[in-house]
Amino acid sequence: MTITFGRSAALSGRTVLCWLAVAPGAGWAVVRLAGLDRGPLVQMLAFTPYALLGSLIPLVLAVALRRRWPAAVAAVTTVALLAAVVPRALPAPQPTVDGPELRVLTANLLAGAADPRAVVALVRDARVDVLVVQEFTPQARTELDRLGLTDLLPHRQLNPMDGTPGSGLYARHPIGDGGVRQLRGGWSFTQAYATVAVPGAPTVRVESVHPAAPYAVDQVPGWRADLAAQPAATPDGPLGILAGDFNATLDHGPLRALLRTGYVDAAASVGAGLTGTWGPYDGDPIPPVVIDHVLVDRRIAVRAVEVHPLPGSDHRMVLADLRLPSAPHRM
Numbered sequence: 251m252t253i254t255f256g257r258s259a260a261l262s263g264r265t266v267l268c269w270l271a272v273a274p275g276a277g278w279a280v281v282r283l284a285g286l287d288r289g290p291l292v293q294m295l296a297f298t299p300y301a302l303l304g305s306l307i308p309l310v311l312a313v314a315l316r317r318r319w320p321a322a323v324a325a326v327t328t329v330a331l332l333a334a335v336v337p338r339a340l341p342a343p344q345p346t347v348d349g350p351e352l353r354v355l356t357a358n359l360l361a362g363a364a365d366p367r368a369v370v371a372l373v374r375d376a377r378v379d380v381l382v383v384q385e386f387t388p389q390a391r392t393e394l395d396r397l398g399l400t401d402l403l404p405h406r407q408l409n410p411m412d413g414t415p416g417s418g419l420y421a422r423h424p425i426g427d428g429g430v431r432q433l434r435g436g437w438s439f440t441q442a443y444a445t446v447a448v449p450g451a452p453t454v455r456v457e458s459v460h461p462a463a464p465y466a467v468d469q470v471p472g473w474r475a476d477l478a479a480q481p482a483a484t485p486d487g488p489l490g491i492l493a494g495d496f497n498a499t500l501d502h503g504p505l506r507a508l509l510r511t512g513y514v515d516a517a518a519s520v521g522a523g524l525t526g527t528w529g530p531y532d533g534d535p536i537p538p539v540v541i542d543h544v545l546v547d548r549r550i551a552v553r554a555v556e557v558h559p560l561p562g563s564d565h566r567m568v569l570a571d572l573r574l575p576s577a578p579h580r581m
Contacts, residue, residue, distance in 0.1 A: 268320035271308035275301060276323055279330040285503035292464045292473070296539045298501040299524055302331040338500060338515075338523025344551040349451040349574040351553070354380045354544055356458070356493040357560055357567040360532070361414050362387030364563035370397040372558055376569055378403070379422045380446060382458035384439075384495045386416035407444040417442040417458045423449065433479060435462035435472030445488075451574035452489055454547075457481060459494030473497060477504035483512025483547055489574065492545040495528075495565060499540050513545040516570040517555040525557045532564035544570040 278294070278301045281287070287295050305328045312321035355378045357369055362385065373381055381403055383390070388410040403420035407428035410416045417430065419442040428444035443457035461476030462469060477498060483490055492513065498505040500515060500523065509515060517523045517540070526538020542565055546552060553571040560567050 264315045265317050265320065268308065268312045268315060268317040268324075271311055272320045272324045272327065275305040275308060275327045275331075279305075279327045279334075282334055282501055283330055285506075287501075287503050289467050289470060292470050292502065295501045296499045296541070297537060298331065298499070299335050299539075300537055302328070302335050305331055334501065335524070338518040339521050341521040342514075342519045344519070344553075345549055345575075347549070347551045347573050347575045349576040350448055352380065352446075352448055352451075352454070352572045352574055353378045354382070354456070354491060354493055354570045354572060355567055356382045356384075356495070356542060356544060358384045358460075358495040358528075358542065358563055358565035359386055359390050359560075360563040360565065361385045362390040364390075365561040366390060366393040366397055368558075368560055369567070370394060370399050370402070372567060372569070373399065373402050378569070379448070380456055380491075380493075381418075381420040382442070382456065382493045383418045383420075384416075384458060384460040385414045386410050386418040387412055390416075391418070405444075405446075407442045409440050409442050411440065415439050417460060419444050419456060419458050421446050421456075423447055426453075427455075431457075433461060433476045435474075435476035435479075437462040437469075437472070439476070441494075448574060451577050454489040454491055454550075454574065455481075456491045456493065459492045459496055459543075461497055463497040474504055477502075477508060480508055482508070485512040485548065489547045489550060491547065491550070491572075493543070493568070493570070495541060496543050497541050505543075509545065512548055514548050514550075514552070516544040516546050516552045516572070517557075517568065519552045520555055522555045522557075527557055527566045527568060528564060531559070531566060532562075534564065542566065542568045544568055546570070546572060549575055 309324035405421040408418040409430040425444035462472040464473040527542035529536040529538035551573040
């Protein structure tokens with residue numbers, strides 16, 4: 251009797267252990283798939299790719315201990331997270347277009363602390379056509395010009411400001427209809443925008459994106475408001491590109507809602523959507539996450555996306571090599 255009771259208690263203990271291990275991942279999957287990114291869950295969801303890796307541990311544990319139902323729930327959790335994350339690592343079919351190339355670079359300058367030489371060098375070496383910058387200061391503008399950015403990208407729509415609100419757009423080709431939008435989500439970030447006239451292609455509107463960061467629970471409403479205020483795609487109208495520091499990953503519902511209007515995440519569309527762009531690059535012990543994006547109209551083909559270091563910033567630069575549709579022929 252004592253032996254039987256002891257064996258039963260051990261089995262019950264193993265079952266409880268398995269359920270305790272499985273529950274956090276299962277809850278994470280529910281929050282992610284149901285779009286329940288509210289309050290403190292917003293920051294948590296940014297690390298969903300790591301949760302996918304972590305979900306393997308309770309699965310292995312439940313299988314090893316032969317706990318059938320915990321193993322089943324753990325397996326469903328892993329599959330659900332795989333479905334959410336893995337598509338970013340798989341290239342998707344691109345639209346067939348034969349227009350000119352457009353190379354777009356985005357860089358968060360960390361209130362002007364980033365090394366301007368790295369930015370100008372990449373613009374020159376990669377033959378960047380459009381550069382958008384966030385946290386753009388008057389000193390950063392002066393240094394970029396001193397290093398020759400004016401000669402490389404002579405057309406510009408700039409709003410340098412002290413601290414973090416500033417924004418800028420530089421272009422190789424002529425621009426028009428430019429301006430600066432003031433966001434209202436708490437940090438009062440600004441976003442420079444303009445329509446770029448690329449020879450041989452329809453005009454394309456480009457905006458430097460920088461919504462508020464959800465660094466605390468009381469900042470989440472402003473973050474959601476700023477993301478909701480981003481210009482939607484116009485599938486039957488002009489081409490559009492949004493590039494910058496979105497302070498959101500593809501695991502955040504507001505960014506996915508913006509994509510559904512007719513954008514494609516450039517990095518994810520070529521299987522590069524899991525390369526971190528923010529985190530440990532200024533020394534903070536934070537696992538890298540992907541919050542810098544180039545969103546392009548679905549009619550634009552993405553050829554490649556690269557992530558480049560930016561000394562002095564906690565972000566990395568994102569370079570998207572795009573191909574635009576051809577301009578319609580006029581009779």
